[in-house]
Amino acid sequence: MTESSRVSRRTLLLGAGGAALVGVAGVGVGYALGHDDDDKTDKSAGATEAAEAGPPKFRSRPDLRTLPDVxxxxxxxxxxxxxxxxxxxxxxxxxxxxxxxxxxxxxxxxxxxxxxxxxxxxxxxxxxxxxxxxxxxxxxxxxxxxxxxxxxxxxxxxxxxxxxxxxxxxxxxxxxxxxxxxxxxxxxxxxxxxxxxxxxxxxxxxxxxxxxxxxxxxxxxxxxxxxxxxxxxxxxxxxxxxxxxxxxxxxxxxxxxxxxxxxxxxxxxxxxxxxxxxxxxxxxxxxxxxxxxxxxKKSDFTIDEKAKFAWQHDFRQRRDGTYSVFDNGAGVTKVHDYSRGLVMKLDEAARRATFVAEFVHPDKxxxxxxxxxxxxxxxxxxxxxxxxxxxxxxxxxxxxxxxxxxxxxxxxxxxxxxDWTGQPLDQPALGLHVDGGNVIVSASWNGTTEVSKWRARSGAQPGALQGAIEGDRSGFETTLTVQGTPEYVVAEALDATGKVLGASSAIPVRV
Missing domain, CATH: 2.115.10 (Tachylectin-2; Chain A)
Structure with missing residues (x-):
């Protein structure tokens, strides 16, 4: 095995209906999708299958339709x-x-x-x-x-x-x-x-x-x-x-x-x-x-009754020198009524294990x-x-x-x-659809941890986008409403100071 730092190759795929699918190999795919004013589903390359099953979970990322909810x-x-x-x-x-x-x-x-x-x-x-x-x-x-x-x-x-x-x-x-x-x-x-x-x-x-x-x-x-x-x-x-x-x-x-x-x-x-x-x-x-x-069966330690475990996982030493384990208490057989996080103190000289604490789910x-x-x-x-x-x-x-x-x-x-700070290299993803004569903007950026707000800019040409609206980030995908039907829309991700961290492609609004 040789170590490598794989700088991803950027690809741009144009799909049917004017939708752009922007991705970075090895990083994750970012979508920029056109509108859908007939059946409220994205009709674009990469979104056809999603359209057949109804609106996707995330309009900017229809590929994540089956991502489980937490x-x-x-x-x-x-x-x-x-x-x-x-x-x-x-x-x-x-x-x-x-x-x-x-x-x-x-x-x-x-x-x-x-x-x-x-x-x-x-x-x-x-x-x-x-x-x-x-x-x-x-x-x-x-x-x-x-x-x-x-x-x-x-x-x-x-x-x-x-x-x-x-x-x-x-x-x-x-x-x-x-x-x-x-x-x-x-x-x-x-x-x-x-x-x-x-x-x-x-x-x-x-x-x-x-x-x-x-x-x-x-x-x-x-x-x-x-x-x-x-x-x-x-x-x-x-x-x-x-x-x-x-x-x-x-x-x-x-x-x-x-x-x-x-x-x-x-x-x-x-x-x-x-x-x-x-x-x-x-x-x-x-x-x-x-x-x-x-x-x-061959323990070298005398163990407190409350510290005995079975079918366990994840044995670690803690900062204060105690040891922890996830005590399943169940497996091929059921030994305990409930599973728990178990903390023990080990006296390695005296070969004695004493119970310190247990962490239990409220539903046992x-x-x-x-x-x-x-x-x-x-x-x-x-x-x-x-x-x-x-x-x-x-x-x-x-x-x-x-x-x-x-x-x-x-x-x-x-x-x-x-703790984690993610700084993805691909572009933010953008989904557009027209509803009631206005453009609904759906923006996301897979992996970012620093976005505080989203801004949607719109106008007649990609290089002349004057109109701008902002909204606080609201989960994986944030929705903004642009009044009317401008020719193009771009989504910008902003940090807490208002600095632009990344921007989507400028996508045409097709009515």
């Missing part, structure tokens, strides 16, 4: 600010990383490539001392394991350009469960490796297959593998709570470990979570030896799969409820200060909240 059920009150990172997944087929604001309005979305490609684990990280967006793209379940991914990781800059893609070393493909950029600009992630294995001692086939959980550390710039750790060399099959595949599935890989998080402890050693052993592990970064096990949700639990800057927490399409932001005392959800037929493997 509903806020508890309005933000005393939150830390920032944007919410989601990876909606449903049968609609519009899969990709989605950034929304605290009102649930889309800020940026990028559809991942077809066919059958999904996005997972979308978040903000640091690479080369700069904020970046990262996510996983690939397919899931191709090897017969439960939730096993085959794909690669994307790193994108503030302008949503791909900096590079991180791939597993050798012929293997990266699993989706986690991707951590370390302070030395390396990447930690998992690979699921199916290996021949005699499972007869467990009642399985002698010529069975085992899914081995493999950690790889890759130098992002060069693709060189710096470290590798294999679960089967350190964790025996008798630690697992997962049942063997049975019947016609008996020769599918036995996913005894099911790794789902990897990260660094404060001392530089590696900490991981294994869902199917109900155990989190600390691994010596130099030797690969297991320093300790927390939870499961139970998430059988997936989920995330992260500390926020003020001591609060943000939780993604995994298989269930909910997310919550909590105060340090556990009370909820923001709550919302994707449509109920969706899910998002994790959900995060983070």
């Amino acid at each position: 509903t806020i059920t508890t309005a933000a009150n005393g939150t830390v600010g920032g944007f919410i990172c989601l990876t909606p997944a449903s049968g609609a087929g519009l899969w990709g990383p989605l950034l929304v604001d605290e009102k649930g309005s889309p800020v940026w979305f990028r559809k991942v490539p077809d066919p059958a490609t999904v996005a997972i684990d979308f978040k903000v990280q640091q690479y080369r001392d700069q904020p970046v967006l990262t996510w996983w793209e690939g397919t899931i379940g191709g090897t017969g394991g439960q939730g096993v991914g085959q794909g690669e990781f994307v790193i994108a800059d503030r302008s949503y350009r791909e900096i590079t893609r991180v791939r597993a070393a050798g012929s293997e493909q990266a699993d989706q469960h986690d991707f951590v950029i370390t302070p030395r600009d390396t990447a930690l992630f998992w690979v699921y490796d199916p290996v021949p294995w005699d499972l007869s001692a467990l009642g399985g086939p002698k010529d069975g297959v085992l899914h081995d959980g493999v950690i790889q550390e890759i130098d992002i710039a060069t693709g060189k593998k710096l470290f590798e750790w294999r679960a089967r060399e350190h964790v025996t099959l008798d630690e697992s709570y997962a049942p063997l595949p049975q019947g016609e599935s008996a020769h599918l890989p036995y996913d005894y470990f099911h790794a789902n998080s990897v990260g660094l402890a404060a001392d530089g050693h590696i900490i991981i979570s294994s869902r199917h052993t109900w155990t989190t592990y600390k691994i010596d970064k130099s030797s690969g030896q297991v320093i300790w096990r927390l939870g499961g 949700l139970s998430a059988p799969t997936q989920g995330s639990f992260r500390e926020l800057a003020d001591g609060g927490a943000f939780i993604g409820w995994g298989q269930l399409p909910y997310f919550t932001e909590h105060n340090a005392d556990g009370t909820v200060r923001l709550a919302g959800h994707l449509p109920l037929d969706n899910q998002s493997y994790r959900a995060y909240k983070a």
